[in-house]
Amino acid sequence: xxxxxxxxxxxxxxxxxxxxxxxxxxxxxxxxxxxxxxxxxxxxxxxxxxxxxxxxxxxxxxxxxxxxxxxxxxxxxxxxxxxxxxxxxxxxxxxxxxxxxxxxxxxxxxxxxxxxxxxxxxxxxxxxxxxxxxxxxxxxxxxxxxxxxxxxxxxxxxxxxxxxxxxxxxxxxxxxxxxxxxxxxxxxxxxxxxxxxxxxxxxxxxxxxxxxxxxxxxxxxxxxxxxxxxxx
Amino acid sequence: xxxxxxxxxxxxxxxxxxxxxxxxxxxxxxxxxxxxxxxxxxxxxxxxxxxxxxxxxxxxxxxxxxxxxxxxxxxxxxxxxxxxxxxxxxxxxxxxxxxxxxxxxxxxxxxxxxxxxxxxxxxxxxxxxxxxxxxxxxxxxxxxxxxxxxxxxxxxxxxxxxxxxxxxxxxxxxxxxxxxxxxxxxxxxxxxxxxxxxxxxxxxxxxxxxxxxxxxxxxxxxxxxxxxxxxx
DNA sequence: AAGTGGTCTAGACCACGTC
DNA sequence: ACGTGGTCTAGACCACTTT
Numbered sequence: 001x002x003x004x005x006x007x008x009x010x011x012x013x014x015x016x017x018x019x020x021x022x023x024x025x026x027x028x029x030x031x032x033x034x035x036x037x038x039x040x041x042x043x044x045x046x047x048x049x050x051x052x053x054x055x056x057x058x059x060x061x062x063x064x065x066x067x068x069x070x071x072x073x074x075x076x077x078x079x080x081x082x083x084x085x086x087x088x089x090x091x092x093x094x095x096x097x098x099x100x101x102x103x104x105x106x107x108x109x110x111x112x113x114x115x116x117x118x119x120x121x122x123x124x125x126x127x128x129x130x131x132x133x134x135x136x137x138x139x140x141x142x143x144x145x146x147x148x149x150x151x152x153x154x155x156x157x158x159x160x161x162x163x164x165x166x167x168x169x170x171x172x173x174x175x176x177x178x179x180x181x182x183x184x185x186x187x188x189x190x191x192x193x194x195x196x197x198x199x200x201x202x203x204x205x206x207x208x209x210x211x212x213x214x215x216x217x218x219x220x221x222x223x224x225x226x227x228x229x230x231x232x
Numbered sequence: 233x234x235x236x237x238x239x240x241x242x243x244x245x246x247x248x249x250x251x252x253x254x255x256x257x258x259x260x261x262x263x264x265x266x267x268x269x270x271x272x273x274x275x276x277x278x279x280x281x282x283x284x285x286x287x288x289x290x291x292x293x294x295x296x297x298x299x300x301x302x303x304x305x306x307x308x309x310x311x312x313x314x315x316x317x318x319x320x321x322x323x324x325x326x327x328x329x330x331x332x333x334x335x336x337x338x339x340x341x342x343x344x345x346x347x348x349x350x351x352x353x354x355x356x357x358x359x360x361x362x363x364x365x366x367x368x369x370x371x372x373x374x375x376x377x378x379x380x381x382x383x384x385x386x387x388x389x390x391x392x393x394x395x396x397x398x399x400x401x402x403x404x405x406x407x408x409x410x411x412x413x414x415x416x417x418x419x420x421x422x423x424x425x426x427x428x429x430x431x432x433x434x435x436x437x438x439x440x441x442x443x444x445x446x447x448x449x450x451x452x453x454x455x456x457x458x459x460x461x462x463x464x
Numbered sequence: 465a466a467g468t469g470g471t472c473t474a475g476a477c478c479a480c481g482t483c
Numbered sequence: 484a485c486g487t488g489g490t491c492t493a494g495a496c497c498a499c500t501t502t
Contacts, residue, residue: 007472008470008471008472009471009472020404021404021406021442022404023404027401033486033487033488034487034488035487043472043473044472044473044474044475045473045474045488046471046472046473046474046490047471047472047473049488049489049490050471050472052488053488053489063487063488063489064480064481064482064487064488065479065480065481065482065486065487065488065489066480066481066482066483066485066486066487066488067480067481067482067486067487067488068486068487068488069487069488074316074317074320074400077314077315078312078313078314078315079312079313079315079410080310080311080312080313081310081311081312081313082309082310083309083310083311083464084306085306088306168259168306169259172252172253172254172255174253175463175464176463176464177461177462177463177464178309178311178461178462178463178464179459179460179461179462180412180434180459180460180461181434181457181458181459181460182414182415182432182433182434182435182454182458183414183432184416184430184431184432185432198416198430199416200414200415200416200417200432200433201414201432202412202413202414203414206464210253222414225413226413226414227411227412227413228411228412228413229409229410229411229412230409230410230411231407231408231409231410232315232407232408232409232410232438232440239490239491240489240490240491241490241491265467265468265469266468266469267468275491275492276491276492276493276494277469277492277493278471278490278491278492278493279490279491279492281469281470281471282490282491284469285469285470295468295469295470296468296469296499296500296501297467297468297469297470297498297499297500297501298466298467298468298469298498298499298500298501298502299467299468299469299499299500299501300467300468300469301468301469465501465502466500466501466502467499467500467501467502468498468499468500468501469497469498469499469500470496470497470498470499471495471496471497471498472494472495472496472497473493473494473495473496474492474493474494475491475492475493476490476491476492477489477490477491477492478488478489478490478491479487479488479489479490480486480487480488480489481485481486481487481488482484482485482486482487483484483485483486
């Protein structure tokens, strides 16, 4: 015999979600206001507020002052992806991690990169490297770094530690963007990732900035079969 | 002349983030406890708590009772992706949406699908459809639905409304998982998506559950050039 | 055992947006 | 104008985990 009691915000969260799932409250419906729910659940309004905010964050509710709280009509599901450091991702899967630098030189980047990084005519540092799992290619990293935004990078040694880890350690960033896409393996990818040309490859591109200044742009081209996975 | 005052949790959030960015608090460092920060910021502990929880959610801080709050060592960046209904995604980009059903039949699914959906030997409803933007192929949808989990689906008409929207309207789900990957276009994809075979295509696969029962599995194969994008 | 975050409460005031 | 959510406060108790 178990009586449900609502003595913490999680239990209220779950109960509200249950009512949505059993369609007691349907998409588009306005639900009671916080004060009423607090009376229903015999708790304070702050606790109800905590629960409803959490549900709104997750996309189940839409809240507006005065207009009240409604069940979201278009369940825009938000998937939260973890973007780990590659070393940890590989180690976390129980494989042995290895890293090796392919190229490192400074040069004027192609126009699309220069545009993304707002670097104008300045030369950027270009790096290419492979990350390996148990000796097999895991991902190829192609990176551009603005040396102007990253003092000290000329003397950094990327033969042993990846640029990613060095940057994380040494250059705090304030924002960025990330994009996921697909490409077909060309000659270069096929060679480095040990696959046929024309194989579908998963690609992550990420730019990071510090304030207004672009720090780095990186393209990660994963070996065939890579999947990025999360619960919703 | 502007004096920064800390009278709401956002201002404290920003100040803590600033201290992390200027490396006053470095990765791995333990920061003062909530009571001390409350005194520093001249506010109540609850307000500090709200700010730090928010930073912990975003992955900037790691908090453990008794052990205190530390700046995250490996900024596992969490990217939050919105997964919209395709109609809205296309309409939101200012294109005209169209939908058409390719196939619909009931049959025993291939073993990998049966395993994912734990459907055993039961036949499942199979659907294939195209979503078009301004008359051009946008994404191909391949779907399996367990009719046992979705009463009434036999009579649903998917020639005008997509299975996705019908399911969202009619079958509440409690959870699921989503995976992103890449594939090379085969004959079938090339035909339907109007591209060459061997083009790299972006793929989203999603399963949804109601409690323990699998409702549906869908594979969305996007036309070339599709990018999924978000800020971090 | 003791220090830290997690949460609840009751009351208050405010900001916003709809009416 | 007024109803709603957003937030703050001060104090309290509890849960967890490290010492």
